[in-house]
Amino acid sequence: MDTPTASAKKPLLKKWWVWVLIVLGIFIIIGSIGGSDSSSSGSQSAKEEVKVEPALTVTAFKMAAEYKENEVAADAKYKGKLVEISGSVDTIGKDVLDTPFIAFSTENQYEIINRIQCMFGKNDVEVLSSVSKGQKITLRGTVSGALGNIIVKDCEIIE
Structure with a gap:
């Protein structure tokens, strides 16, 4: 009579909280990469002179x-x-x-x-x-x- 016991452990990748942490980590990495791009382009546009036509x-x-x-x-x-x-x-x-x-x-x-x-x-x-x-x-x-x-x-x- 082989019945699964409560003490049997699931493999690490089958636990839901591990997947939540992995997805969260991916979002953080993508956000930091995207954030550095936008800040560098923002500083470049701030350096450009805006030509204003006289009235x-x-x-x-x-x-x-x-x-x-x-x-x-x-x-x-x-x-x-x-x-x-x-x-x-x-x-x-x-x-x-x-x-x-x-x-x-x-x-x-x-x-x-x-x-x-x-x-x-x-x-x-x-x-x-x-x-x-x-x-x-x-x-x-x-x-x-x-x-x-x-x-x-x-x-x-x-x-």
């Missing part, structure tokens, strides 16, 4: 006139580019998403489309509260194109 300088009247004359040509010139726009403040307000903006006066003061609308961050409300209608200012931002108005995003007052 295009334009008056609000000129930009509005260019968009009114030929929106396609104006988009090719300004869209996606950093611009510094100078002009007189026509409107200071918030849009439907509660985002603060400044709109510049254009050639025709009664024209409500084709204005230049410069969008600011919600934390810039305090800065905009010091601006008044008719004040001459210069703003810097990135043109995102015309959508009724000419939209300039991520604006900051520089003068």
Whole structure:
């Protein structure tokens, strides 16, 4: 009567905890190899110089006139580019998403489309509260194109 006894031992590789340790060890080795690669490429990219194009300088009247004359040509010139726009403040307000903006006066003061609308961050409300209608200012931002108005995003007052 040969019956297996409780004292019989399993071979080491048939124990589940050994396999868990082996798999965990493999993950640690792969992670350390992958981690060293990404850190070396990260330091290389940090050493590379980032070339920043200078901002295009334009008056609000000129930009509005260019968009009114030929929106396609104006988009090719300004869209996606950093611009510094100078002009007189026509409107200071918030849009439907509660985002603060400044709109510049254009050639025709009664024209409500084709204005230049410069969008600011919600934390810039305090800065905009010091601006008044008719004040001459210069703003810097990135043109995102015309959508009724000419939209300039991520604006900051520089003068």
